[in-house]
Amino acid sequence: MRREPLSSSNLSEVGYDSPTQTLEICFKSGRTYQYFDVPEYIYVDLKNAGSPGGYLSREVKGRYRYARV
Numbered sequence: 001m002r003r004e005p006l007s008s009s010n011l012s013e014v015g016y017d018s019p020t021q022t023l024e025i026c027f028k029s030g031r032t033y034q035y036f037d038v039p040e041y042i043y044v045d046l047k048n049a050g051s052p053g054g055y056l057s058r059e060v061k062g063r064y065r066y067a068r069v
Contacts, residue, residue: 001015001017001022001024003015003026006047008028008053009028009053010027010028011026011027011028011053012026013025014026014043014047014052016043018040020036021039021040022038023038023042023043023046025056025060032069033067033068034066035064035065036064036065036066036067037064038060038064042059042060045059046059046060
């Protein structure tokens with residue numbers, strides 16, 4: 001999955017796979033997580049958020065299945 005850098009204090013990169021609706025988040029700590037069945041607008045909004053980490057906490061965590069990669 002291709003990832004793009006994020007301007008964030010906690011997140012380093014984000015990627016998205018449209019066919020599987022998988023959102024991939026890389027943290028500056030080195031941990032990477034994949035979130036499943038995430039609509040594409042969530043990915044777009046996260047990339048454009050003033051605070052990507054805050055957006056992730058509000059709109060993704062606790063709402064979508066995930067796995068650490």
